[in-house]
Amino acid sequence: QKEVEQDPGPLSVPEGAIVSLNCTYSNSAFQYFMWYRQYSRKGPELLMYTYSSGNKEDGRFTAQVDKSSKYISLFIRDSQPSDSATYLCATLPSQGAQKLVFGQGTRLTINP
Amino acid sequence: EPEVTQTPSHQVTQMGQEVILRCVPISNHLYFYWYRQILGQKVEFLVSFYNNEISEKSEIFDDQFSVERPDGSNFTLKIRSTKLEDSAMYFCASTLEGGFAFFGQGTRLTVV
Numbered sequence: 001q002k003e004v005e006q007d008p009g010p011l012s013v014p015e016g017a018i019v020s021l022n023c024t025y026s027n028s029a030f031q032y033f034m035w036y037r038q039y040s041r042k043g044p045e046l047l048m049y050t051y052s053s054g055n056k057e058d059g060r061f062t063a064q065v066d067k068s069s070k071y072i073s074l075f076i077r078d079s080q081p082s083d084s085a086t087y088l089c090a091t092l093p094s095q096g097a098q099k100l101v102f103g104q105g106t107r108l109t110i111n112p
Numbered sequence: 113e114p115e116v117t118q119t120p121s122h123q124v125t126q127m128g129q130e131v132i133l134r135c136v137p138i139s140n141h142l143y144f145y146w147y148r149q150i151l152g153q154k155v156e157f158l159v160s161f162y163n164n165e166i167s168e169k170s171e172i173f174d175d176q177f178s179v180e181r182p183d184g185s186n187f188t189l190k191i192r193s194t195k196l197e198d199s200a201m202y203f204c205a206s207t208l209e210g211g212f213a214f215f216g217q218g219t220r221l222t223v224v
Contacts, residue, residue, distance in 0.1 A: 088155065100155075102156075103154070104153075105155075
């Protein structure tokens with residue numbers, strides 16, 4: 001079983017739509033959950049991170065973790081063409097852990 | 113804003129040759145990493161480096177790979193004898209406390 005699974009898409013939505021991106025993970029030891037954004041041929045850029053279960057909001061972005069179902073979500077409100085990128089979820093068993101475990105990434109296109 | 117910088121952005125090398133990929137992590141960070149991403153695949157952890165030694169490495173990081181922090185600012189990844197399957201984007205990352213890594217823009221390595 002893969003440690004972190006993410007639908008690779010592609011996902012295409014009109015500008016202004018609410019976008020929902022999701023991952024599942026298998027290891028209940030994971031405590032920290034991150035979302036990275038990656039533009040084509042660029043490095044991953046840390047968007048948000050959350051600890052354990054709950055929601056975290058930052059502007060148009062909301063990260064949500066449900067540890068009971070091992071489900072991670074990222075919501076983008078009022079999506080913009082500049083949000084078009086690949087979104088990667090990643091996990092850590094603890095803050096001091098060394099190895100990020102990434103999902104496959106979901107390629108998102110926001111159409112003007 | 114401080115950032116991780118990597119050079120070169122693109123390196124083409126012949127199979128069997130040695131390559132060195134270079135990185136300048138964020139200046140006050142203490143943990144350093146190399147990840148790689150084969151085209152269309154997940155970002156994969158290679159190695160972490162802390163306090164001048166390897167703290168964790170993946171099964172990918174075999175004897176052909178080595179890392180070094182030759183001075184107070186640079187962090188390098190050496191591949192001793194490149195293979196075709198080493199062709200990938202290589203990302204350097206750093207963090208102050210471990211875990212939430214900040215990535216560079218990557219070096220695209222093409223082995224021919």
